[in-house]
Amino acid sequence: MNEKVKKIIEFMDKNSLDAVLIAKAPNVYYLSGTSPIAGGYILVKDDSATLYVPELEYEMAKEESRLPVEKFKKMEELYKILDGVKALGVEGTVSYAFIEDLKEKANIKEFKKIDDVIKDMRIIKSKEEVELIEKACEIADKAVMAAIEEITEGKKEREVAAKVEYLMKMNGAEKPAFDTIIASGYRSALPHGVASDKRIEKGDLVVIDLGALYRHYNSDITRTIVVGSPNEKQREIYEIVLEAQKKAVESAKPGMTAKELDSIARNIIAEYGYGEYFNHSLGHGVGLEIHEWPRVSQHDETVLREGMVITIEPGIYIPKLGGVRIEDTVLLTKNGAKRLTKTERELI
Structure with a gap:
């Protein structure tokens, strides 16, 4: 049976x-x-x-x-x-x-x-499921790099999204895992800033959040860049988010709760004085659905286990100034978290 x-x-x-x-x-x-x-x-x-x-x-x-x-x-x-x-x-x-x-x-x-x-x-992925998610992550990595190349002054967010979604399909994806987010300038402070007709401007922070659906399984990745050179404030919040994301990835392991993992990143951001600007959970499960169990949040006491696939995606979003999010899809192994999305994180 x-x-x-x-x-x-x-x-x-x-x-x-x-x-x-x-x-x-x-x-x-x-x-x-x-x-x-x-x-x-x-x-x-x-x-x-x-x-x-x-x-x-x-x-x-x-x-x-x-x-x-x-x-x-x-x-x-x-x-x-x-x-x-x-x-x-x-x-x-x-x-x-x-x-x-x-x-x-x-x-x-x-x-x-x-x-x-x-x-x-x-909630626990089989070896075969992990292999499919890894392939979806590989496609997403290629799409993020394409987005970074496409983002130039004067181009519409929607034009960048169209190009990367085409590329994902050409690389084997059934479709995007969700509506692609290309959020520039003030719109980068919108956590769900789906690509619009706004034109990208010099000096903009640009949040790139995308995923690929491959043979029923999803991936999820976010990177943030600046068009041109970052100013002091942009660099500051980027470095804080990067520190929080790296620490959470390094700390993730079976046996801890989802809430404990969320707290690691959240506390770092709060210590720098930006706690009120991190207004969503640290992550979520990924698999047949783009958002599934566990919810890596302050409200989830789920004990993390080997074989879970989750996202780790802290962010800082300051209205009118802009926002930064850095996200990876990771697999929990007995030795800790393995990043399945591998695009460089030090982009600023």
Whole structure:
């Protein structure tokens, strides 16, 4: 039996569930090895798992899936398959409307979230998953270097983003992992400053934040540069962020909590007097989703473990002046953190 399915069945037994229904695309892919574009459902029931897909997805799913595949034409067929199920495990992302339909049309009485068991599996990456993330990071590294070359006075942020996204696809990416951030000048103080029509000016800080999606797995990297020579303030905040990022990467190891790791970088920035300008978490897990477990923040007591892939991305953002962020995707090994994104960090 598929080991991942086995863990779900164990969860069902412990929680007196008759079945588990999985609909979230990354989870469907994680368990089956295929990702139906038009959607699909994995039903775990009677000590087995089956992938149900619309008819137009059937041939591809049958070819790719590690699970048996069945097709359905309309939701009523799925409701019939659930006949007799009284207690159903579902993901927390399932809509209220779908739950109401399951109550009414499949006569299901009880629901329980299964997020914890899936989280526990997905939070540790297998060797094969790490290899795919490494490839996604390699593509992202190339894209960052291309962005640095493209950034010149007078060019629009959106033009730079278009070039690097094209390059990522030419190097094997399915698509960008998220909307590419090229944020220059005052916009570099916006942590999510997605590329705009603003023209890059001499003296601008420019935050470059991008990632590649490669065979379902993501990467994430941020570098910050100055167009021309940095002024004293720009250099100061850059050096503080670089120190915080390097220290956090050097300190990351299994056994510490996500909160403790966040505090290492946060305390360095606060000691220099810029604590109020670091206004997001230190990082997040990366894998089938660009943001997944753990959340490397002051609110996450998750104990870091070997095999986790996370980002480490401290920043300082000063309104009207600009911002600096430096980010790497790293793998936690028994010996500490291994940087999977390798572009030079000392860019100023």
